[in-house]
Amino acid sequence: MQRSAFGQIVASLRKERRDPHTGRPWTQEQLASASGLSLRVIANLEQGKKATLDGAMLENLASALQLTTLERREFFTLAIDLEDGVAAAPVFDVAAADAELLELFASLYQPAFLYDDYFDILAANHAALMLHAIEPGWLQSLAGEGERPNFLHVIFAPDSPMRRSMQAGWRMLALRNLHQFRAMTLRHRHTTRWHDLMAQLRTLPDFSAYWEETHFGQADIYSHLRQHHYVHPHVGEVRYAVMANTVYRPVVHHHLTVLLPLDEHTFAVFAALREKSGGGFLKWSIQTPEPIFPGRLR
Incomplete structure (x- = not known):
């Protein structure tokens, strides 16, 4: 998936997390703190800029977003920087x-x-x-x-x-x-x-x-x-x-x-x-x- 689209998905998932004190959606700072990633990485990720994420970082991000097993499998697949259509074989009819x-x-x-x-x-x-x-x-x-x-x-x-x-x-x-x-x-x-x-x-x-x-x-x-x-x-x-x-x-x-x-x-x-x-x-x-x-x- 293109980085810009994946970044929008991360932002959407982040905004569904709620601050227990204010009830407001999580900020990028709160997601960074919960995932152990830097604020710069979170900001670059959501803006569609290049952000290098290894397996452990993606796992921490998925856990911070409280994704289920079904959602995590989708999330990890989407993190690959490829066009959506290439997931289907060229011979797919x-x-x-x-x-x-x-x-x-x-x-x-x-x-x-x-x-x-x-x-x-x-x-x-x-x-x-x-x-x-x-x-x-x-x-x-x-x-x-x-x-x-x-x-x-x-x-x-x-x-x-x-x-x-x-x-x-x-x-x-x-x-x-x-x-x-x-x-x-x-x-x-x-x-x-x-x-x-x-x-x-x-x-x-x-x-x-x-x-x-x-x-x-x-x-x-x-x-x-x-x-x-x-x-x-x-x-x-x-x-x-x-x-x-x-x-x-x-x-x-x-x-x-x-x-x-x-x-x-x-x-x-x-x-x-x-x-x-x-x-x-x-x-x-x-x-x-x-x-x-x-x-x-x-």
């Missing part, structure tokens, strides 16, 4: 990867979502929408014209169907997805898209409080694997794991999450959803954000 992913998505029997690093939804199958009583029209209404809906908007919207379907389990859903979002978007904190999205999300009830909670007093987050156990208002007690797989792309990656039942009742619920939905799904074009609605939600 974006179109072929997209086609393969969508073909797999269409064949899934379990509830599933496909989204990018920003949690913008690329596809959602009808089984997942029916589980949470998400109407396609409501989902599209969250997005601007010609844009994709965002999954965090789905979660935190005041009239979100997921607040009703997951009830007591909604809090864990919100926190776990925010942890995942933090790690996935760390590489994009310097972009206009990230700043615009965060400004939109902060207008939603509960978002800012939960965002802060994921950063302070948290346990380490080292896996995208998540489990949910709650009483659904219509189908009763359900238990499932959320399995996530990433398709790495030159800049913005794509992520497939599938709900895997953990008991016989949940297995039967998912099978019934698949049969009732007919296997249909909603898709927003991966290359352009214009929505396409194959199939019909019954």
